[in-house]
Amino acid sequence: MSHVFYRRMGHSHPRAAWGEGALVWDDAGRRYVDACGGAVVVNVGHGVEAVARAMAGQAAAAAYVHPTVFTTEVLETYSARLAPYVPLDDPCFYYVTSGSEGVEAAVKFARQWQVARGEVGREVVIARWGSYHGATLGALALTGKPKMRRWFHGLFRDQPHVPPPYCYRCSFGAAYPACDLACAQALETEIRRHGAERVAAFIAEPVGGATLGAVVPPAGYWARVREICDRYGVLLVADEVMTGFGRTGRWFGVEHFDVRPDVMVLGKGATGGYFPLAILAVRGTDAEAIRQVHGDFNHGGTFSHHAVGAAAANATLDCLEEGDLVRVAAERGALLGQRLRAALEDVACVGDVRGLGMMWGVEFVACRETKAVFPPERHVGQAVCDAAFERGVILYPGSGSVEGVAGDHLMVAPPFVITEAQIDEVVGVLREVVVQV
Ligand SMILES: Cc1ncc(COP(=O)(O)O)c(C=O)c1O
Structure with missing residues (x-):
């Protein structure tokens, strides 16, 4: 057995x-x-032997150091190489070990950023039905997959969900474009229902992932969502854990829709499976705003910023670039x-x-x-x-x-x-x- x-x-x-x-x-x-x-x-x-060799080399040199004490050359090098690909201004990265953890780190970052700018009431994060953001309790509160939430509702603080842009089975029984993007508009309704002064962020997958199966939103959806988030001071978090690193045929899924989010979560393809690594990506100015007001980002993890993970990601990036x-x-x-x-x-x-x-x-x-x-x-x-x-x-x-x-x-x-x-x-x-x- x-x-x-x-x-x-x-x-x-x-x-x-x-x-x-x-x-x-x-x-x-x-x-x-x-x-x-x-x-x-x-x-x-x-x-891919090159990835395995890079990981082994880093493990032999300095496998683990504590992230509150050291940084590593490989992590700094990788981050500098990744920055130009990520559609955020002057981005910087916080490294964790799963997509779920990355999503939770993004939520904490959004909350802390809102507090740093004096918006202390903003604690609500709106997500979508038909989404997947992870299985840990904080991420599950956002995941719009009832089957996975079953039995655990009492263990997390639920967050509101709006209908997904799923034209094949439109929640409004409408057809595009006559629908006038009712699914995007539902975000505005939900923000107003809670009161914008209470909403910190909206999180969504650029292309629907596992829960609905590669659902591509209609033209105009992301632009409308961007407008609404801007209007109400709500941070737009793109969960690119599945869509990132070329999966949709662009470096990141949002690029198909000409939209720039405020915060991104990356995972899976960052190391192509060679190491459990996920990445919270934010604008440098937003991280600096938190530093100035709070001093620290109030989050941690024994295995965050792992050097072997960075070596795997760096070698995976080599493969993506060299093989186009x-x-x-x-x-x-x-x-x-x-x-x-x-x-x-x-x-x-x-x-x-x-x-x-x-x-x-x-x-x-x-x-x-x-x-x-x-x-x-x-x-x-x-x-x-x-x-x-x-x-x-x-x-x-x-x-x-x-x-x-x-x-x-x-x-x-x-x-x-x-x-x-x-x-x-x-x-x-x-x-x-x-x-x-
Ligand atoms: C879009 C998205 N977000 C978050 C997650 C959670 O990632 P992990 O399983 O690494 O915790 C997944 C996993 O499938 C995902 O597809």
């Missing part, structure tokens, strides 16, 4: 042994195409999208195929016309992913896009280095298993 337990408690986990590019092998020698990079994490590919992998993600991702659409066009239970770059979602329906969902107890998304896994293709299942309980989808989000032949293999297997299930 194993002395490890996992989230999927009844699942028998094969033992992963090694990986290369978009491929993973288990210890029985079975080959899998990793078509979702785990939880949409692996961007530069599995088995963000452009690759855009081009090969467009091909992936075309192939998915073509292969699933005539499959009656596929209601929608959507996405950007190397981040695609496939939503299942019992009836295309009515968009009726399958009974949740049939776990259709999971069943499709299980069948694909049997055929050696790993996909990322999701459910709950309809009122948090019903609705099935999956994500296809492979490492950027996936080959065209592997894309064809993934799409071919996906079509076959969807028909079979």
Whole structure:
């Protein structure tokens, strides 16, 4: 019997042994195409020796020093290299070890910044339904995924949620553009309902992630949200944990919408899975405002600003730059999208195929016309992913896009280095298993 337990408690986990590019092998020698990079994490590919070597070198030199005492050369170098890519003025970075922790650090930063400018009543953070911001209790209060919140409501202070920009199932029963972006407008209503003097921030994923499955907002959505946040002095936090570092075919997801947030949270692709690292990114002037008023940012963590994490991120950035992998993600991702659409066009239970770059979602329906969902107890998304896994293709299942309980989808989000032949293999297997299930 194993002395490890996992989230999927009844699942028998094969033992992963090694990986290369978009491929993973288990210890029985079975080959899998990793078509979702785990939880949409692996961007530069599995088995990149340069990243492993950089981490080993740093671990041998100075693996761990306490972040209240030292900085490290590798962390400073990486931060200076990252700064020009991040769409914030003169940005600076606070390093943590998971996206959830990054989101919570962002909330604390927003709150402290509001207090520093004298807005001491601003404690509310508005999020969206259909979102994912993490599983720790503070992040869960923002995550708009009822299934994950179940049983824990009493343990966190809930935050308000507004409807997501999910045109396939518009919460207002409207159609774009006649809707006049009612979903963005709902943010203004929610701010006014609480009183702007109580609202610190609004947090959202630039392209909807795991909870809805690569939902791309309509044109004008982000510009409207930006206007509303400006009007009411609310900080706009872009949760780029999934969309960052090229996943959508641009360095950061917000770039598709010509909008500059105030605060960003980065994770996953920063190290492509080689180290658990996430990053709170803020404007230098905002960090300085807190320093001047409060002296310190009132947050901490034993493993924050980890030197081995910085070495992994630095080497991952080398790979992204040297391989021009963000452009690759855009081009090969467009091909992936075309192939998915073509292969699933005539499959009656596929209601929608959507996405950007190397981040695609496939939503299942019992009836295309009515968009009726399958009974949740049939776990259709999971069943499709299980069948694909049997055929050696790993996909990322999701459910709950309809009122948090019903609705099935999956994500296809492979490492950027996936080959065209592997894309064809993934799409071919996906079509076959969807028909079979
Ligand atoms: C957009 C977004 N934010 C936050 C998180 C939480 O990150 P982590 O699982 O590293 O805590 C995730 C994870 O999937 C995510 O996709």
